[in-house]
Amino acid sequence: MTPRVVFPNKILPYLLVAPQLAITLVFFYWPASQALYQSMLREDPFGLKSQFVWFDNFKKVLSDPNYINSIEVTAIFSISTAMLSMVAALILAVMADKVVRSRNLYRTLLIWPYAVAPAIAGMLWLFLFNPSIGSLAYALRWMGIAWDPLLKGDQAMVLVVMAAAWKQISYNFLFFVAGLQAIPKALIEAAAIDGARELKRFWTIVFPLLAPTTFFLLVVNTVYAFFDTFGIIHAVTGGGPGKATETLVYKVYNDGFVNLILGDSAAQSVILMVIVIALTAVQFRYVERKVHYG
Amino acid sequence: MAEPSSGSDKLMIGQSRTGIYVAHAVLILGILIVAFPIYYTFVASTHSLQTILRPPLPLLPGDRFIENYSEALFGGVGRIGGVPVSTLLFNTTVVALGIAIGKIIISILSAYAIVFFRFPLRMTFFWIIFITLMLPVEVRILPTYKVMVDLGMIDTYAGLIVPLIASATATLLFRQFFLTIPGELVEAARVDGAGPFRFFKDILLPLSRTNIAALFVILFIYGWTQYLWPLLVTNDNQMNTIVIALKKMVSFADADTEWHLVMVTSMLAIVPPILVVVLMQRWFVRGLVETEK
Numbered sequence: 001m002t003p004r005v006v007f008p009n010k011i012l013p014y015l016l017v018a019p020q021l022a023i024t025l026v027f028f029y030w031p032a033s034q035a036l037y038q039s040m041l042r043e044d045p046f047g048l049k050s051q052f053v054w055f056d057n058f059k060k061v062l063s064d065p066n067y068i069n070s071i072e073v074t075a076i077f078s079i080s081t082a083m084l085s086m087v088a089a090l091i092l093a094v095m096a097d098k099v100v101r102s103r104n105l106y107r108t109l110l111i112w113p114y115a116v117a118p119a120i121a122g123m124l125w126l127f128l129f130n131p132s133i134g135s136l137a138y139a140l141r142w143m144g145i146a147w148d149p150l151l152k153g154d155q156a157m158v159l160v161v162m163a164a165a166w167k168q169i170s171y172n173f174l175f176f177v178a179g180l181q182a183i184p185k186a187l188i189e190a191a192a193i194d195g196a197r198e199l200k201r202f203w204t205i206v207f208p209l210l211a212p213t214t215f216f217l218l219v220v221n222t223v224y225a226f227f228d229t230f231g232i233i234h235a236v237t238g239g240g241p242g243k244a245t246e247t248l249v250y251k252v253y254n255d256g257f258v259n260l261i262l263g264d265s266a267a268q269s270v271i272l273m274v275i276v277i278a279l280t281a282v283q284f285r286y287v288e289r290k291v292h293y294g
Numbered sequence: 295m296a297e298p299s300s301g302s303d304k305l306m307i308g309q310s311r312t313g314i315y316v317a318h319a320v321l322i323l324g325i326l327i328v329a330f331p332i333y334y335t336f337v338a339s340t341h342s343l344q345t346i347l348r349p350p351l352p353l354l355p356g357d358r359f360i361e362n363y364s365e366a367l368f369g370g371v372g373r374i375g376g377v378p379v380s381t382l383l384f385n386t387t388v389v390a391l392g393i394a395i396g397k398i399i400i401s402i403l404s405a406y407a408i409v410f411f412r413f414p415l416r417m418t419f420f421w422i423i424f425i426t427l428m429l430p431v432e433v434r435i436l437p438t439y440k441v442m443v444d445l446g447m448i449d450t451y452a453g454l455i456v457p458l459i460a461s462a463t464a465t466l467l468f469r470q471f472f473l474t475i476p477g478e479l480v481e482a483a484r485v486d487g488a489g490p491f492r493f494f495k496d497i498l499l500p501l502s503r504t505n506i507a508a509l510f511v512i513l514f515i516y517g518w519t520q521y522l523w524p525l526l527v528t529n530d531n532q533m534n535t536i537v538i539a540l541k542k543m544v545s546f547a548d549a550d551t552e553w554h555l556v557m558v559t560s561m562l563a564i565v566p567p568i569l570v571v572v573l574m575q576r577w578f579v580r581g582l583v584e585t586e587k
Contacts (some may be wrong), residue, residue, distance in 0.1 A: 003478035006412050007490045016407035017419050020400045020460055027438060027457040028426045034437035092324045095317040098309065108572055109325045112332060115567035116518035117537045119562055123544060124331040127338070133553065135334070135350040169328060171582070178583055189307040198313065227432045231521030235541045249432045253522070256436045265436060273433040280428050 032273070038266035057267035066243060067251070067268070072156045074247045077161060078225035085165035086217055089172030090210075094202070096173075097180040107177070114170035116200045118163075119231030123193050125163040149237075153244025160245055163236065172217050179213030180206070219283045224273070248272060322583070332564065339363070339557035344552045358554070366558040374539045375531035379559050382536040386518060387566075389454045389535055393517030394510050396459035402502065404493060405468035410480065420469075427462040431523055439526050449530045458523060464509055471505050508581030511574045517566045536563040 014132065039057055041050045061067050092110065096103055128136040131148045140147040149155040183206060193199045230249045233239060239246035239254060246254070252272060256265030305311070338346055341356035366379045407413075408420050431438060438457065447453030475498070485495045524535045534542070540563060543556050571578050 005480040005484070006410055007484075009490060010413065012490060013407035013413045013416070015405040015409035016411075020404040020423060020465065021419060023400070023460040024422060024426055025442060025455060028429045028434075028460060031434040031437035031441055032429050034440070035434045038437065083503075087322070092321060095320045095324075098317040099314060099321070101318075103582075106321050106325065108575060110328055111571055111575070111578070113328060115515055115519075115571045116332070116564045117521060119521045119537050119541055120426055120519075120563055121331075123540060123556075124335055124560065126330060127557070128334060133349050138349040155581075157534060162522070163413075166328065166331070174579055174582060185306060192307045192309075227430055230432065231519075231537070234521070234525070252432065253435055256440070257526070258565050262436065269433045269435065273429070276430060276433060278426045 035269045037271070038262060039270045040263075041266075042263045050059065053263070057263040058271070061264055061267045061271070064264075066245050066246075069243055070246045070248055070251045073157075073245060074226065077157065077164070077229075077245070077247055078222055080157075080161045081164040081168070081225045081229070082218060082221035086172050086214070086221060087161050088165070089169050090176050090214075092169070093173050093176030093180055094206070096177055098157070107174075110173050111170040113167050116167060117231060118167055118229055119235040121167040122232035122236035124162040125159060125166065129159055132281060152240055153241050156241055156245050160229070160236055163232050164225060167232075168221060168224055172221070175213055175217055176210070179210050183209050214217040216283075219279060222277075223279055223283075226272075226279075248275075332568075335557050335560050335564075339554065339561045341554065341556045343552060346557070362554050362558045366555045366562070368563055371579065374534065374542050375541070377531045377534065379536070379539075379562055381532065382534055382539045382559070383562060383566075385451075385454075385533060386535045386537070386563075388451055389520070389524070390514050390517035390567075392451065392455035393458050393520075394513035395457060397461040397464050397507055397513050398509055400459055401461050401464035402468050402506075405472055406466050406498065408465075409469055410473040410490070410493075423460075423462050423465050425462075426460055431457075431526075435526065442527050442548070449533045451533075453527045454524055454533075454535070458517070458520070461513075466515070467505065467509065468502070471502065475501065504580070507574065507577040510581075511570060511578040512581040514570055515567050 013206055040052055042053045096106055096110075099106075107218065114123075126134070126149075127141075128134050129147070129149060131137050131150060137147050146152075147155060149159045187209075188201055188205055191205055196204065205246055226247075227249055229247070230253065233245055233247055234253070235252045237245040239250050247266065249272065252268045255261045255268065305314070329548050334351070335548065337353065338351055339362055340359040341351065342358050345356060347349065368378050368380060404423060405421070408416060442448055442453055442457070445453075447456070479497065480493065483497060488496070519537065520535065522535055524538045527539075527540065528534055531539070531542075536559065540556065540559050545551050545552065
């Protein structure tokens with residue numbers, strides 16, 4: 001970084017960073033260090049006795065079939081959500097890139113779901129597909145499908161994936177559109193002159209050139225599916241039926257806040273922390289960013 | 295998408311008229327699917343409870359718009375302790391504005407310090423702020439809750455707002471923007487006798503206007519759609535945000551959910567942020583693509 005012209009004050013800069021630092025230390029670092037500490041304690045629910053047990057909580061959590069189940073649920077949920085919403089958004093973005101007439105209108109109408117809270121997105125979809133009053137559930141039954149997401153785990157999963165993917169389409173759409181606009185049109189026209197058909201042009205030119213955008217969105221969508229969809233699970237299925245939609249974040253909340261198994265919940269928090277650190281590292285290491293850290 | 299929307303479709307080499315029609319058709323179909331849940335919620339919010347309970351629901355709005363909306367807004371909803379939706383809207387607005395404005399203020403200040411001053415521990419502070427990216431509330435639910443209890447911040451607006459206003463993303467964005475401001479500008483300001491306050495107020499803030507607008511849209515939506523945090527720090531029905539209250543209003547297992555009011559509340563919960571996104575679309579797209587998180 002080039003040496004910059006700066007102000008000579010000595011005290012002022014500390015006052016300027018103080019509010020941000022204070023909040024960061026009190027509400028981020030202190031609780032995070034407590035989570036680390038508690039993850040090695042075994043405590044009874046009333047906090048009367050506790051004992052330092054090193055990595056026992058982690059061993060217990062990682063050998064718990066319920067936890068393994070929730071890892072699988074999270075994997076299925078995240079992959080399906082990311083795929084569904086990215087594929088839908090890519091198709092729409094490619095189409096929007098072709099048209100000139102009313103493309104701004106299309107964009108305006110496609111960005112709505114971004115503003116909808118995940119929990120509300122979940123409730124809207126449940127309203128449509130709720131077995132007793134949902135109109136689309138009615139249509140499904142009319143077509144002869146035994147539809148009941150409140151009792152059938154795989155159908156509950158389909159429902160939360162649809163709601164989560166729906167909410168994320170806007171975001172992916174805007175990024176794919178930006179990515180497509182960065183591809184030089186001359187490249188595509190040259191291929192067309194050489195006789196490459198539309199589908200071939202897409203797979204050999206457009207899709208490879210979109211790879212950085214796609215990879216970036218893959219990371220962002222994974223983070224979204226891991227963390228931001230807590231509201232959908234909590235509001236729509238409560239992790240059920242059974243434990244069919246119990247994701248990792250939902251389980252941390254449920255074990256710690258509802259069932260008060262503190263040590264286990266803290267150990268799960270620490271595992272999640274490792275996952276976030278890994279995802280953030282991937283994002284900053286391999287994803288091209290405009291920010292430079294110096 | 296800078297082109298005016300009134301332009302007609304020009305064919306590129308290798309494009310066919312049919313291809314363009316197909317593109318329009320796919321987009322319209324996509325919009326129908328994307329907008330349908332919201333449209334249908336609006337339709338449901340204008341029908342009586344009896345109509346909603348007998349599916350399929352008509353595809354067109356009913357005649358209960360005024361009754362349903364005024365009942366929810368001012369009458370109070372039984373399942374959430376008789377709190378009217380207007381209170382929920384007020385709470386949510388306070389929280390969303392508080393989070394957006396708070397984040398912008400503390401981030402712009404710390405980015406200003408980090409870019410325009412040299413002081414011991416400067417980079418340490420920068421990294422301390424940066425690392426908060428890796429500590430979302432989901433990974434520290436219980437200990438953060440305990441801090442809130444110890445500080446007596448449960449069921450307060452401060453409790454809903456303050457812990458969420460630390461922002462690595464906003465600080466990074468402002469820092470990145472400040473680094474593009476030429477040193478000559480600072481030098482000129484200093485020669486003219488402007489101190490750090492003057493420089494900040496008269497030069498930096500006006501230059502940051504579009505960045506602030508872009509961030510504001512993103513952060514307002516972020517604040518409005520919060521779920522886990524308000525769920526943790528509010529017990530009192532009077533302090534609920536609209537999203538949490540909605541969750542409490544719905545029970546799928548039992549028959550006495552007042553669906554018409556739930557649908558009205560859903561509409562009221564999604565229309566304000568949608569308006570912000572649509573009306574401030576230019577800044578929204580900019581903010582989204584630039585903050586990347």
